[in-house]
Amino acid sequence: MKFDTVIIGGGLAGLVAGISLQREGRGTAIVSTGQNALHFFSGTFESLTEAPQRMTDLFGEAGIRLHYRPGVRLMPMGTFRESALSLEDVDLFPSPEFARKVLIVNFMGYHDFFSSFLAEGLEKQGMQCRIRLINLPEMDKLEQSPSEMRSVQIARTMDRIWEKVVQEVRVLLKDEDAVLLPQVFGLQDTAVPGRIRQGIPARVVFAGTLPPSVPGIRTQMLLKRRYEVLGGTYLMGDEALNAHVHEGVVHSIVTKNLDNHYLEADHFILASGGFFSKGLRSNPFNITEPVFGLDVEYNQDRNAWYDKAFSADQPYMQYGVKTDETLHGLSDGKPFKNLYAIGSILGGTRPELGSGAGLAVRSAFAAADVILSEAKNLE
C-alpha cells in the first residue's frame, strides 16, 4: 500500500498532522495502537498562549469549539492553574473566585470525582460550598458492578439521561450562583454540556475526573471522524514494528497486522508518544526509539534519570528523539530525508515548541508544512 505520508501514532499530534495533510489533498494513513495521551487530556492546551487561527479552524471543522480566554481553570483536586485555550466545556475564569456560593453535585457511589477536595479548594478562595449526592435509578446497573462506576461508563449513560440530572440539580439548587458537576457529559452527543447549562439557572462548571477523560475521548473521536471524512486511512489497533531504510530515506514500514504488506510512502511522521505510549523504550542501560532507531537525547547514567522527589520535574520526562531544525529525525547524527518526529516523542528536547498538547499541535503543523512545501518544491 502506497501513501503520500504514513503517520505512526493516532493521538493529538498524529491526527492534527493527518488532517492538515488530507485537507491539502495528500493521501495519508495513520497507524494507531489505540491508546494515546488524549485519553487523559485535561481539556486545555497548555503552553499555547494564543490560539493560532488554523488550529481554531481545524478543530472547528471537526466539530470541536475552542474557547480562547486567558485565565485560570479549576483542576480536579480543587487547585487552579493558568491557561489560555480550552475545549468549550472546560471553563477558564479571569480569577479563581468564579462564584459566591457553589453547589457541588456528585453521583452516589462515584469515587473518581473529588467533591471534598474541590470544596476545600473553592472555600480557600472565599466561595461557600455545599456538596450533594444524587442517585438515579438508571444508574443502578452501573452501581451493582464494583468497577463500572468510571467516567466513560457513566458518560454513556448520561448521553441518554442528562435531563434527569438537570431536574435533580434544579431541585437541590438553593441560593447558589454556580453548580459544579463531574465532567461526564457529551461523550457522543456533543450538544449535551450546552443543554445542561441552558437547563440550570446558575453558572454550570464541569470539573475533571480521574482518567479516562471524557472530553479527551470525545476530542479523539471527533478528530478521527474528521480525518476519515477527509479520506484518511486510520489503521486502528495496529503497531509499527520496523522500517525499510536506504541511504537516509525511509521507503516503507512493517506493521503487526499487515504482515505480508508494507506501508510505503514518500514521507513518514513519527508521532508515537513518550514512554507510556511506547514511542520510547527503556531498559536498565539505555533509552531507544524502537521503529527507526532514532538518536535519543538522554543521560547515560541511569541514576540521573530521576529526581527522588515524586513531585519534582523528572529528568526522564525531558528525554526524547533528536531532530534537526525542521523536525527530521536523526540517526547517528544524520537526518533522515523524509522522516519527521512530532508530539511528546520530542520530550523537552525542543522547548521552543512547548509541552503536552501545545507541543503536539505546534509540531504537527510544523511537520505538515515542511512536507507540503517540499512537495511543492518538487513540482
Next chain:
Amino acid sequence: MNPNEFDVIIIGGGITGAGTQRDCAMRGLRTLLVERSDIATGATGRNHGLLHSGARYAVNDAESARECIKENMILRRIAAHCIDETDGLFITLPEDDLGYQQTFVEACQAAGINAEIIDPELAKRLEPSVNPELIGAVKVPDGSVDPFRLCAANMLDAKLHGGQVRLYTEVTGIIREGDTVKGIHTRSRQTGEEADYYAPVIVNACGVWGQSIAEMAGVKVSMYPAKGALLIFAHRVNNVVINRCRKPSNADILVPGDTVCIIGTTSTRIPIEECYNVAVTPDEVTLLITEGAKLAPSLSSTRILRAYAGVRPLVSADNDPTGRNISRGIVCLDHEERDGLKGFVTITGGKLMTYRLMAEMATDVVCRKLGVDKPCETATTPLPGSEERSYEAVAQKIWEAPSTAQKAAASRMGTSASRIRGNNPYDDALICECEEVSVGEINSAIDRLEVSTLTDLRRRTRIGMGTCQGEFCACRAASLLAKAHGCVEKEREDLAHFLNERWKGNFPIGWGDTLREAEYTQWVYKHVLGL
C-alpha cells in the same frame, strides 16, 4: 486509678511488640503499646513474608529450625487469614552440589520438618515457573504470611482484651528511680503533645532500635544491623515458594504473596545510624534479578514493581566485644538479672516466624515480675479473623455467591470480612482495582485498625501495593480518609507523601514498564489532577 498507669508498657509496634501486647493482655494485664511510627514499619514489614518451614536453617542452626517448624504449625492454626499455605521447594541446579540434598533432608527430618525428595519432573508440574534445568527437588511445608495483617490482628486482639495503643508516639526518655524503671516520657509526632506513662515493667521490643531505648534506660544492648534488599515483581509468577538447596546465600528465595512475588535477599552489615533510611543500590538490583532468574527464568522478563530493604535485628552475644559471635536466635534479656536494673526487659533478635514464641518468653518474664500466674494461650487461641481456616468457606458464609472481590476481601480479613457486608450497596465499589479493595473494607480498617495516613491504610488493606502502585486508588482512598478525619487540607499533604513513598521504591528499578507506569502516574497527578 491514674489513666496513665499500666501493668506493663511495650515499646515498639512491630510484630514482636504487638505479639507481646496481645499475650500480656490475654493474661489479664493492663497494657500500653507505644510506637514512634506506624505498625510494622521496621523489619516486620520489610522482609519476604515467608512462612519458613525451618528447612533453610536445618543444616546450620538446628534450634532455629525446630522453633520455625513448631511456630509454622501454630500460625497455620491461629493466623489462618494471614497465611497462604503454598508449600515450598528446595531445588538443586546443575551448578549446585546434589550431594548436599541428602545432608539437607536428614537435617530437616532431625528437626521435625517434613522434607520429601521428589522427582524434578513432579517439581515442574507442582510449580511450572521453576527453572526447568533443575536436577533435584525437595518439598517442604513453607508458605507465605502477610506481616502487616499479622501485626494488625495481634494489635486488634490486644485492644479487644483492653490494651491501649499509641501510634506515632516517640519515647523521649525512660523514667528511672534508682535501680528501678518507673515509666516513659513520650511525645506525639502528630500533635507534639507530651505525656508520661507509668508501669512496673517496661518491655523494649524495638528491633535494631532497641539499642537506643536500652541506652535511655542506662543499659547496653549491642545490635548488629544487617541490611537485606528485596524486589517485588508485578505478577504472582510462582504459586509455591522456591528456594535453592545449598548453603543459604544471596537472593535464593522466591515467595508468592497475594498478587505479587518477592525475591530476596542480600545481607550487608550497616551502621546503626543508617537504619532509618535504607536504600537499595543498583548493584543489589542486578544481583537480585540475576540470581532470581535462576530460580524462575521468567523473572528476567517480568516487570519489577518495587525495590525495598529491611534491617535484621541481629544481636551481638554478651561478653563478645568483637561482635563476631552474632546470634540469629531469640534474645530475651531480664535486665534485673543482667544489669541490676529492675522492671526492664528487652526482647529482640529472632524472626517474624518466631514472634509468638518471643512474645511468650517476654510475657513469662513480665508475669514472673508481677507475680501473675496465668498460662500462655496464644498458641491455641485464633487471632481475630482467623476463627475459620478456609477463606473460601468464610466468603461463602457471608455472601451467597461471592464475587472475586469479595473472596479477596475474605482472604485478607478472614471472618472479620462479615463487618463489611452491606449496610449499603455502595460499600462494594472498588477503590483499588489491582488488589480488589472495596469501600467497605477501607472503612472497616479506618474504624478498627488505627489509620492516620494513606500509608497506614496500605499496610492494613494492600491498597497501592499492586500493579499500578497507587495510581488511581490513592486519590480515591484519600477522599475516604478526608471524610473520616474531617480534614481535606491534611489529606492533601498525606496524598503527596504517599505518592512520594511509592516513588521511592519505584525509581531504583525505573525502566521498561515500570517507567511507563511512573510516567503515567506523574502526568496524571501533576497535569491532570493538579495535586
